[in-house]
Amino acid sequence: MKKFTVTEIANAVDGELFKSSSFFNNTIDTVITDSRTFFGGSSVAFFALSGPVFNGHNYIGQLLKKGVQVFIVSERGAISDKATFILVKNTGLALQKLAAYNRKQFIKPVIGITGSNGKTIVKEWLYDLLSTTFKIVRSPKSYNSQVGVPLSALLIDEQYELALLEAGISLPGEMEKLAPIVNPDIGILTNIGDAHQENFSSVEEKLAEKLKLFHSTKQLLFRADYSYSNQVQNFCKAHKIQAVSWAINNTDAKIGFTVTGQNQQTLIQARFSNSEYSFTIPFSDNSAIENACHCFAVLVALNLNPEDFLHIFSQLQTVAMRLEIKQGINNSLLINDFYNSDLNSLGIALSVLKQQAAKAHLQKQVILSDIQQTGIDAEKLYKKVNQLLQEWGISKLTGIGPELYKYQKLFKLESEFFPNRLAFERHFRRQNFSSAALLLKGARQFEFEKIAALLQQKAHQTVLEINLNALVHNLNTFRKLLNKNTKIMVMVKAFSYGSGDVEIARLLQHQNVDYLAVAVADEGVHLRNAGITTPIVVMNPEQDSFQNMIDFNLEPNIYSLSLFKQFSKAVATFGKTGFPIHIKIDTGMNRLGLKNDKEITQLISLIKNSPVTIKSVFSHLAASDEAALDDFTKQQIERFHSAAGLFTSAFDYKIDLHILNSAGIERFSHSQMDMVRLGIGLYGISQTGRPLKNIGTLKSTVSQIKTVGKNETIGYNRKGTLASAGKIAIVPLGYADGINRKLGNGNGHAFINGKLVPIVGNICMDMLMLDVSQTEAKTGDSVELFGANISISDLAEQLGTIPYEILTGISQRVKRVYVQE
Numbered sequence: 053m054k055k056f057t058v059t060e061i062a063n064a065v066d067g068e069l070f071k072s073s074s075f076f077n078n079t080i081d082t083v084i085t086d087s088r089t090f091f092g093g094s095s096v097a098f099f100a101l102s103g104p105v106f107n108g109h110n111y112i113g114q115l116l117k118k119g120v121q122v123f124i125v126s127e128r129g130a131i132s133d134k135a136t137f138i139l140v141k142n143t144g145l146a147l148q149k150l151a152a153y154n155r156k157q158f159i160k161p162v163i164g165i166t167g168s169n170g171k172t173i174v175k176e177w178l179y180d181l182l183s184t185t186f187k188i189v190r191s192p193k194s195y196n197s198q199v200g201v202p203l204s205a206l207l208i209d210e211q212y213e214l215a216l217l218e219a220g221i222s223l224p225g226e227m228e229k230l231a232p233i234v235n236p237d238i239g240i241l242t243n244i245g246d247a248h249q250e251n252f253s254s255v256e257e258k259l260a261e262k263l264k265l266f267h268s269t270k271q272l273l274f275r276a277d278y279s280y281s282n283q284v285q286n287f288c289k290a291h292k293i294q295a296v297s298w299a300i301n302n303t304d305a306k307i308g309f310t311v312t313g314q315n316q317q318t319l320i321q322a323r324f325s326n327s328e329y330s331f332t333i334p335f336s337d338n339s340a341i342e343n344a345c346h347c348f349a350v351l352v353a354l355n356l357n358p359e360d361f362l363h364i365f366s367q368l369q370t371v372a373m374r375l376e377i378k379q380g381i382n383n384s385l386l387i388n389d390f391y392n393s394d395l396n397s398l399g400i401a402l403s404v405l406k407q408q409a410a411k412a413h414l415q416k417q418v419i420l421s422d423i424q425q426t427g428i429d430a431e432k433l434y435k436k437v438n439q440l441l442q443e444w445g446i447s448k449l450t451g452i453g454p455e456l457y458k459y460q461k462l463f464k465l466e467s468e469f470f471p472n473r474l475a476f477e478r479h480f481r482r483q484n485f486s487s488a489a490l491l492l493k494g495a496r497q498f499e500f501e502k503i504a505a506l507l508q509q510k511a512h513q514t515v516l517e518i519n520l521n522a523l524v525h526n527l528n529t530f531r532k533l534l535n536k537n538t539k540i541m542v543m544v545k546a547f548s549y550g551s552g553d554v555e556i557a558r559l560l561q562h563q564n565v566d567y568l569a570v571a572v573a574d575e576g577v578h579l580r581n582a583g584i585t586t587p588i589v590v591m592n593p594e595q596d597s598f599q600n601m602i603d604f605n606l607e608p609n610i611y612s613l614s615l616f617k618q619f620s621k622a623v624a625t626f627g628k629t630g631f632p633i634h635i636k637i638d639t640g641m642n643r644l645g646l647k648n649d650k651e652i653t654q655l656i657s658l659i660k661n662s663p664v665t666i667k668s669v670f671s672h673l674a675a676s677d678e679a680a681l682d683d684f685t686k687q688q689i690e691r692f693h694s695a696a697g698l699f700t701s702a703f704d705y706k707i708d709l710h711i712l713n714s715a716g717i718e719r720f721s722h723s724q725m726d727m728v729r730l731g732i733g734l735y736g737i738s739q740t741g742r743p744l745k746n747i748g749t750l751k752s753t754v755s756q757i758k759t760v761g762k763n764e765t766i767g768y769n770r771k772g773t774l775a776s777a778g779k780i781a782i783v784p785l786g787y788a789d790g791i792n793r794k795l796g797n798g799n800g801h802a803f804i805n806g807k808l809v810p811i812v813g814n815i816c817m818d819m820l821m822l823d824v825s826q827t828e829a830k831t832g833d834s835v836e837l838f839g840a841n842i843s844i845s846d847l848a849e850q851l852g853t854i855p856y857e858i859l860t861g862i863s864q865r866v867k868r869v870y871v872q873e
C-alpha cells in the first residue's frame with residue numbers, strides 16, 4: 053500500500069478521528085484484518101471487521117499490547133485513549149473505500165479477472181508469463197471476495213509496474229462494491245458457469261452482474277464461442293470498450309486459436325491481424341486450454357511481442373491452491389503449502405501448523421523456501437520471518453534457497469540451511485524428521501512437492517478426503533441460524549460421523565465450539581490424549597469407564613437414577629466436588645432418558661446432596677426432519693420445557709437447556725434455548741436443502757485397465773458383462789472398505805475422467821470393476837465413489853438408507869486425508 057497519514061486514511065474512509073494523547077500523524081503502509089498476521093511495526097492499521105460469527109473488536113486489547121497504534125472500528129465502546137481510533141459505520145465498507153483510494157493512486161495497468169472458473173489459474177499463469185518483464189503485484193491465493201479484493205488492492209504501491217486482481221461474487225449487488233477497487237484497465241471474463249446460480253434468476257442476470265466490474269475498462273478479453281458472448285459484445289459497444297474476443301475454430305473473433313492434442317500436451321496455434329504463433333502447454337484438459345488462451349490474449353492486449361513469451365507456456369504448472377494435511381514418515385504430520393510464499397501466507401500456514409500440532413506431542417518444524425515478496429528489504433524481511441517463527445513456537449527451521457542461505461545468521465532458533473533443494477535432498481536423512489508436525493512452505497519454483505514425496509507416508513491408494521474449509525463453512529452456516537449467545541455442542545461420536553477424530557476435534561476447538569460430544573468414554577480419552585481441552589460430553593457412560601471419565605474430565609450424560617447413583621458415588625470416592633454432568637430427559641423418543649416427573653424429583657433431591665453440578669438438561673427429538681410429524685416434535689418441546697423447569701427452579705445456578713439436533717436447528721430455530729447439538733449438518737447434509745458443502749470425497753485410483761471381449765464375464769459368479777467388447781478399470785475399493793455390495797452389477801456408479809460410469813459385476817471384498825469403455829481412463833487415474841459428483845444423499849437414497857450410515861460405514865482402513873484451502 054502507498055504510505056498514507058492517519059488523517060488521510062480517516063478522510064478516505066469517511067471516518068471520525070479519535071486521537072490518542074500521544075497522537076502524531078504517523079504514516080501507515082500496512083493494513084491487517086486478522087490479528088494473527090501482525091508481525092510488529094508501527095505503520096500498521098487494524099480494521100476490526102465483524103460478521104455473524106466473529107468480531108474483530110474482540111482482538112483490539114491483544115493488539116494494543118503488541119503495539120498496534122491505529123484502529124478502524126465501528127463500535128464506539130472500543131475507543132480508548134491508548135491508541136488512535138477511526139470510527140466508521142461499517143468497517144468492511146471502510147476497508148473497501150481505503151482500497152479504492154489506494155487503487156486510484158496507481159497509474160500503471162491493472163488487469164481485473166472475473167468469471168465462474170479459472171480466475172486464480174489465469175492470474176497465476178499470467179504472473180508466471182509476465183514476471184520476467186514486469187514487477188507484478190497480485191491477489192494472494194484466491195483472495196477474490198468482498199474482503200479479499202480490498203486486501204489485495206491494498207498491496208499495490210508505486211514500486212509495481214502491473215497489478216493482477218481477481219474478483220468473485222456470489223450474490224447480486226456485490227460487484228458494484230468491488231468495481232471501484234479493481235477498476236481494471238484490462239478486463240478478463242474467464243467464463244460463466246453454474247456456480248452460485250441459485251442466487252440469480254438467469255445466466256444473463258449473473259453475467260450482467262459480473263460485467264459491472266468492467267464499466268470503465270479500456271479493453272475486455274472474452275471467449276467468443278460461448279452462447280452468451282453476444283451479451284458481452286453489446287456491453288462493450290454500449291460502454292465503448294475495445295473487445296478483445298478470441299475463439300477456438302471460429303474466424304469471427306479477433307484472435308483465432310486451433311488446438312491439437314498430443315498425449316498429455318496441447319499444441320495451440322494463434323492467429324491475429326495476419327500473424328501466426330504457436331506454443332505448447334503441458335496439459336490436455338479443456339479448462340487448461342481455455343486458461344492458456346486467455347493468457348495469450350493478454351499478451352495481445354498489452355501490445356507485447358508474443359514471441360518473447362511463447363517458450364514459457366510449455367513450463368506452466370498446475371496451481372496447487374490448497375494446503376494439504378497428510379500423514380508423514382516416522383509418525384509425523386505433513387502440512388504442504390506450495391502455492392507461494394509471502395509473509396501473509398506464511399502467517400496463515402503457521403496458524404494451521406499450530407492448530408494441528410496443538411499439544412499432540414508433536415513439535416513444530418518448518419521447511420521454508422526463500423520468501424518472494426518484493427518491496428521489503430531482504431534483511432528486514434528475514435528478521436520478520438525469524439520473529440514470526442519464534443512467536444509461533446517453532447522448534448526447528450530448515451531453510452532452502454540462496455537468500456535464506458545468505459541470511460542464515462538472522463535466525464535465532466535451531467536451524468539448518470541449504471542453498472537449493474538438491475543440496476537438501478543430498479543431505480536428507482529420514483530419521484531427522486520424526487514425531488513432528490512439519491510445515492512445508494515453498495514458492496512454486498522450489499518444487500517442494502519433491503520434498504513432500506520424501507516425507508510422505510507411502511500413499512494409500514484409497515482415501516476419504518475431508519475438506520476442512522467445507523466443514524467450517526457448514527459450521528458457520530449453522531451459526532448464522534443461532535442467536536449470539538446460543539452455545540454449540542458438536543457431535544463427534546463415531547469417528548466424527550466417519551470423517552476422523554482428532555483432526556476434526558482440533559479444528560472445532562480452534563473454532564471455539566462450546567462442547568464436543570462422543571458416544572463412549574474411550575473416544576473422549578483419545579481426544580484428551582491428543583490435546584483437546586474443549587469440554588467433552590460422553591453420551592453413553594459405562595461403569596467401567598468412570599475412573600477414566602473423572603481423570604480426563606469427561607462429562608457424563610446422566611439418563612437414569614441408577615446411573616446417577618453409581619456415578620456420584622465414583623465422584624465421591626475420587627474426592628472430587630462439583631463434577632459437571634448433563635441430564636437427559638426422554639420426551640417421546642423412548643430411548644435413554646428420565647421419563648416421568650417422579651423420577652425427576654427424586655433425582656433432583658439426590659443431586660442436592662451430591663458432589664456434582666448440573667451443566668445442562670437436554671432431550672432429543674425423534675423426528676425433527678419430518679414435516680408430517682411436526683405436531684409430535686412440538687409436543688416433545690413442550691414436555692421438555694415443563695420437565696426442565698423442575699430443574700431450573702430447584703437450583704440457583706445457571707443450567708443450560710437444549711433439544712435441537714441439526715434438522716431441529718434448521719426447522720425449529722426458535723427453540724434453540726441455551727445450546728444446540730450439531731451433528732450431520734456439520735458433515736454437509738441438510739434436511740431443508742440449505743446450501744451446505746460436501747465435506748467428504750471417497751476416492752481411489754485405477755490399478756489396472758483391461759480389455760474385455762463381448763462373450764467374456766467379469767468377476768465372481770460371472771455376473772458382469774459388457775454390452776459389446778470394451779474395457780474395464782480395476783479399482784482397489786471393496787465392501788470391506790464400506791462400499792455397499794448392492795451397488796454392484798450396474799446399480800452404482802463411479803466418476804472417472806469427467807464421466808459417470810457403471811460398476812460392473814459383483815463388488816469384491818477389496819476391489820471393484822468399472823465399465824470404462826466410453827472413457828480414456830488409464831492406470832493411475834483418480835476415481836470418485838462419492839463427493840462433488842456423486843452426492844452422499846443420492847447414494848443413501850439409492851441404497852434405501854440415510855447419509856449417516858454411508859458416512860459412518862467407511863471402514864477405518866480407508867485413510868482420512870485432510871485438505872484446507
Ligand SMILES: *Cc1c(COP(=O)(O)O)cnc(C)c1O
Pocket residue numbers: 543591672712713714715729730731732733
Ligand atoms: C447424534 C446426536 C445428535 C446429532 O444429531 P444430528 O441429526 O446428526 O444432528 C444430537 N443429539 C444427540 C443426543 C445425538 O445422539
